[in-house]
Amino acid sequence: MTTTSSSPSPTSTPVTTGPAILVLEDGRTFHGEAFGAAGETFGEAVFNTGMTGYQETLTDPSYHRQVVVMTSPHVGNTGINDDDPESRRIWVAGYVVRDPARVPSSWRSRRTLDDELREHGVVGISGVDTRALTRHLRERGAMRVGISTTETDPAALLARVRSSAEMTGSELASEVSTTEAYVVPAHGEKRLTVAALDLGIKGMTPHRMAERGIEVHVLPATATLDDVLAVRPDGLFYSNGPGDPAATTHQVELLQGALERELPYFGICFGNQLFGRALGFGTYKLRYGHRGINQPVLDRTTGKVEVTAHNHGFAVDAPLDGPTETPFGRAEVSHVCLNDDVVEGLELRSPRGELRAFSVQYHPEAAAGPHDAAYLFDRFVTLITKDA
Structure with missing residues (x-):
């Protein structure tokens, strides 16, 4: 079951900063920076190879209880608009990017990707070597994962990852x-x-x-x-x-x-x-x-x-x-x-x-x-x- 922080308003809460860790169920650990909401989340780690369409990905209900790794290194450059959502909310359990855009550049943009993730309470991590993470998932297969901006001990987070729900056998x-x-x-x-x-x-x-x-x-x-x-x-x-x-x-x-x-x-x-x-x-x-x-x-x-x-x-x-x-x-x-x-x-x-x-x-x-x-x-x- 995915657990996240509450959904703060992007107008009243400062941008999430500080360290974050990602731990796969086989123990592989990645360190990065907090991106999106503060807190902790669990799900199945999967990777998406699209170079565009991240807003449609985030709001696709098929990603429920999955932590999505974006293989494209630069994500968020067109921001978030009010026309492209595929459903009423963001469904991903967590979001992993290498290099988030600092400033969106699109006439359709209404807010930043980071703002949107925080508004929906989605815990993410940036600054991760997503190429290495994707290669690991291709070699070992999709597996459970945890992201945390509050836990500093990878072993403690790993224990919670291994006790989280699996996708196989889940009716969602x-x-x-x-x-x-x-x-x-x-x-x-x-x-x-x-x-x-x-x-x-x-x-x-x-x-x-x-x-x-x-x-x-x-x-x-x-x-x-x-x-x-x-x-x-x-x-x-x-x-x-x-x-x-x-x-x-x-x-x-x-x-x-x-x-x-x-x-x-x-x-x-x-x-x-x-x-x-x-x-x-x-x-x-x-x-x-x-x-x-x-x-x-x-x-x-x-x-x-x-x-x-x-x-x-x-x-x-x-x-x-x-x-x-x-x-x-x-x-x-x-x-x-x-x-x-x-x-x-x-x-x-x-x-x-x-x-x-x-x-x-x-x-x-x-x-x-x-x-x-x-x-x-x-x-x-x-x-x-x-x-x-």
Whole structure:
């Protein structure tokens, strides 16, 4: 469980200064300067390779209970604005940067990154050799970590790191989901209605659907199949989100019920993993995951390679060499990461070969870019209207 200081007002609290330490669960220790809120925090250490889009990263609910290490050495140069957040708050458990910008330079900036972290009570550390830290995580794998601006003894902090919660086995979607259903209206004329299960949804996702004339009913992660059917949807969507897909069972059962009713389905990231489990595949934890905006993926249905945005530490265990018969139809891997052959997409077809449902492991909404995969929302519209 993440513990931080309270969230002080940046107008009344001086900038956090002084030493800070970062301790990984294998004992590797890094010393730096306090950045963000004062206090202590714990989570899973992961690294993000994006050179831009840090505001979208911070507010992505999929990073809940994770301490994010930025591989780009200079972070914060465009400050923080009020237009780019992907959700209502910062979700990262902690933040690690090498060289934070002293003064932001953007006409859109409203406050500094340091101010924003302190306002949300996020403990961070700067002045760290993030290249060495990233290489360590690549070699040893993602692991638990602690950051403290109050503890001076690495051994004492290490003991608390090792007693903190692990990501494997954690059900976290319910902790980041909306508690009340809401509607994102279609832009212009309404063409379709989609029920979107919020497992950690980013704001740009329903926006991308609304651009295509879809009225999006965003439902809590605890929604039932009856709740989904009550909005009379033309299609069902599952969002990204945090946690171990093997620990998430209710949403898998809901999806199986929807597939039995042949409701068109599209899933992103966590929605891909839960789709895989609904089809009977397993999931597993990646050694250090994919996080960044420069991951090459092959769309096997078109033969095209896309540069894509990723944020996932788990993956679907499905065969790459052919289709699998399931109770709902024929399932097959549709997308593969060209770096490591990790499954990056699934599709489900009827016995007649018609597409019934599909999902991708990456983020086609990608507010910070790239936008190579935005066509997937059009594919969802085509899937729905073909069945209408």
